[in-house]
Amino acid sequence: MHHKKKNNTKIFKQFGAFIRKEFYHVFRDKRTLLVMFALPAVQILLFGFALTNELKNANIMVVNQASSIESKEITDKIEASPFFTIKMAEHNAENVETYIKQGKIKAVVIFPENFGRATGKDNTVQLITEGTDPNIAKTIINYINAIIGDYQLTELNKNGTKMPFTIDVEVAMLYNPELNGSMMFIPGVIAMVMMIVCTTLTAVSVVREKEFGSFEVLLVSPLRPILVLISKALPYFVLSFANLIIILLMSKYILGVPLKGSVFLLMAESMLFILTCLTFGLLFSSIAETQAVAMLLSMMGMLLPTILFTGFIFPLENMPTFYQWLANIVPAKWYFIVVKDIMLKGVGFASIWKETAILGGMTITLTALSLLKFKKRMQ
Amino acid sequence: MKIIEINNLTKTYNKGKVIALDNINLAVEESEIFGLIGPDGAGKTTLFRLLTTLLTPDKGNAKVLGYDIVEDFEAIRESVGYMPGRFSLYSDLTVKENLQFFATLFDTTIEENYHLIKDIYEQIEPFKNRRAGNLSGGMKQKLALSCALIHKPKLLFLDEPTTGIDPVSRVDLWNMLKKLGREGITIFVSTPYMDEATKCDRIAFIDNGHILNIESPENIITNYKQNLFAVKSEKTYLLLKALEKFPKTINSYAFGEYAHVVLNGDENQLKEYLVQNDFKEIDIKKIDPNIEDCFIEEIRVISQHNRGINEA
Missing domain, CATH: 3.30.70.2070 (VP9 protein domain)
Known part of the structure; x- marks a missing residue:
């Protein structure tokens, strides 16, 4: 009993010394620090600002086939707004697609021939936007809608309670019919950043010891091999978590991404995902013998699938079935759903238990695998 | 009890294509400095890794401090000190932090065994707050030796401790080892420098995976x-x-x-x-003759012998 107690304090001390050492490594290596903290911040800002660009003076085209008073009035209102510049005005829609392709215009507002009060109650304005930049497309749609809605309201006020006619806006999107909202990117970037930081850095930190020969010394020591793994993972867990909090704060206060759901749930789910990434890193470290290989493995093995198969850049629904199936084994896909649902939809645990279970299952499998692969010897 | 006992140990790489060690036999007595002398690629590091339980043999067996290198590898890891050939400390940690880390790892303190490392550590102490990566080659080896010694192992494995360091530091290190030998620590050391062989109590020539001769340096010279x-x-x-x-x-x-x-x-x-x-x-x-002449003669005899076998 006494012996056991002494043994426990010994393990505790070894553990403490090991973790202190790991923190020295991180805080003394400028490159690690850069990857750890600067890279995520830059990525969040880059993605965030690039994708939530305010709309100003977007070039649009008006095709007025109707030449009615109403179409003229709406065109004036659009022109008067600070958001749009009417670059072209034509009477037919022949060249619309060419102009959009050439990038001369972002959107086209089409007033059909019979547009106007005279032709009856139902009127439709057609709106075609270029969808390659979904954020701009979406903003344009919202603003045009607002302008037309405003116009209708003025008309309503002029005529008392009787609405002379209604206007529908019919939206068509070219090149990206599946509109990705700007807010969708932030959860995706969070997943990607966590993946890079946790997986790559953990893998590299273990393999660095192999490369420098200190791993030999650690093996030929009383330290249990399993303790080496835990000691390696723990500091990166803490650092990744700190990182996550920074990213979330930046998303909320700099980029204005809403956090509708529970913060605690988001944190708990993120911890699970960090664990998944760490175990991936440990697994890679048992395969790779050099830092370069470890880096490549985690980049090719994690970063690429994360970008391709998470669904935040390329919509999964549009992919061939095989890729959709492949996406299921990418942990970031599940975490992306979780973050999106908690942040943007504000759902509770009941709605994301399935994703949580899948991430949990992956973590357990990977842990078992990396323990199995962990070599107690060199060959 | 023999401190190290090796019986018919064979180790190959690449599924048997490369024979690193071929049917090795040797024994190391308590508190002697046993030198493994041979050129690069002779199999020295392989033998070290087998004895420190980092590799497993293809054939044969070996006992270190009475423990089997395959079965009881954990017991061996608890009780030996090992300094691999490559500089293997943490270059981004300071001298003091490295020493502290290894002391804690082996469940001891710097103070407890300071007398063992005093002589070498005193030389690097002025630089104790310097990162290990910024030390000179000789200083690095002295620090590595201090770290390997800090838990007062009964047996110390030193794989080419003097490779790549200046002659003065080499002399320093060997004097250190002599002193440790007197403290009752058994030292198993390898070197490619023939002139260092005379500093050992007994040496084994190793070439191309074979042990050629095991003797005291004096006897090897007398037997020429x-x-x-x-x-x-x-x-x-x-x-x-x-x-x-x-x-x-x-x-x-x-x-x-x-x-x-x-x-x-x-x-x-x-x-x-x-x-x-x-x-x-x-x-x-x-x-x-000096030791190198003896070594060259051993190799000549062996290759002549092998030629004889091949021709017959």
């Missing part, structure tokens, strides 16, 4: 029975060529400014031959 001469002339390269052709030459090789030649005859016959071949300023003297 050949006629050995050092020869010099004004044309060194041609001299070596000519010595190879001389019928009474058993073996010849360059050694500094001289050529060493093992003769099946006396120096007058050699002088006569060299004069006939237009060599001038000839200087021939009979010499006592």
Whole structure:
């Protein structure tokens, strides 16, 4: 009993010394620090600002086939707004697609021939936007809608309670019919950043010891091999978590991404995902013998699938079935759903238990695998 | 009890294509400094990794401190000190932090065994707050040795501790090892430098995966029975060529400014031959062998023996 107690304090001390050492490594290596903290911040800002660009003076085209008073009035209102510049005005829609392709215009507002009060109650304005930049497309749609809605309201006020006619806006999107909202990117970037930081850095930190020969010394020591793994993972867990909090704060206060759901749930789910990434890193470290290989493995093995198969850049629904199936084994896909649902939809645990279970299952499998692969010897 | 006991140990790489160690036998006694002497690629590091339980043998077995290297690997790891060939400390940690880390790892403190490392550590102490990566080669090795020693192991494995460091530091390190030997610590050390062999209590020559001879350095030199001469002339390269052709030459090789030649005859016959071949300023003297001469002779005997087997 006494012996056991002494043994426990010994393990505790070894553990403490090991973790202190790991923190020295991180805080003394400028490159690690850069990857750890600067890279995520830059990525969040880059993605965030690039994708939530305010709309100003977007070039649009008006095709007025109707030449009615109403179409003229709406065109004036659009022109008067600070958001749009009417670059072209034509009477037919022949060249619309060419102009959009050439990038001369972002959107086209089409007033059909019979547009106007005279032709009856139902009127439709057609709106075609270029969808390659979904954020701009979406903003344009919202603003045009607002302008037309405003116009209708003025008309309503002029005529008392009787609405002379209604206007529908019919939206068509070219090149990206599946509109990705700007807010969708932030959860995706969070997943990607966590993946890079946790997986790559953990893998590299273990393999660095192999490369420098200190791993030999650690093996030929009383330290249990399993303790080496835990000691390696723990500091990166803490650092990744700190990182996550920074990213979330930046998303909320700099980029204005809403956090509708529970913060605690988001944190708990993120911890699970960090664990998944760490175990991936440990697994890679048992395969790779050099830092370069470890880096490549985690980049090719994690970063690429994360970008391709998470669904935040390329919509999964549009992919061939095989890729959709492949996406299921990418942990970031599940975490992306979780973050999106908690942040943007504000759902509770009941709605994301399935994703949580899948991430949990992956973590357990990977842990078992990396323990199995962990070599107690060199060959 | 033998501290290390090796029986018919064989280790191959690449599924048997490369034989690193071929049927090795040796034993190391308590508190001796046992040197493994051989050129690069002889199998020294492989033997170290087998004994420190980092590798498992293909055939044969070995016991370290009475523990089997395969079955009881954990017990061995608890009780030996190991310093691999490559510099293996953390270059981004300071001298003090490295030492502290290894002390804690082995469940001890720097104070507890300070007397063991005092001599070497005192030399690096002025730099204790310097990152290990910024130390000179000799300093690094002294620090590595301090770290390997800090838990007072009964047995210390040192794989080429003096490779790549200056002659003064080499002498320092060997003096250290001598002192540790007197403290009762058994040291198993390898080196590619033949001149360091004399500092060991006993040495084993290793070449191409074979142990050639195990003896004390004194006995190895005493047991050398050949006629050995050092020869010099004004044309060194041609001299070596000519010595190879001389019928009474058993073996010849360059050694500094001289050529060493093992003769099946006396120096007058050699002088006569060299004069006939237009060599001038000839200087021939009979010499006592050093360890390297003994090693070269061992290799010659073995290869002659192998040739005999192959021809038969």
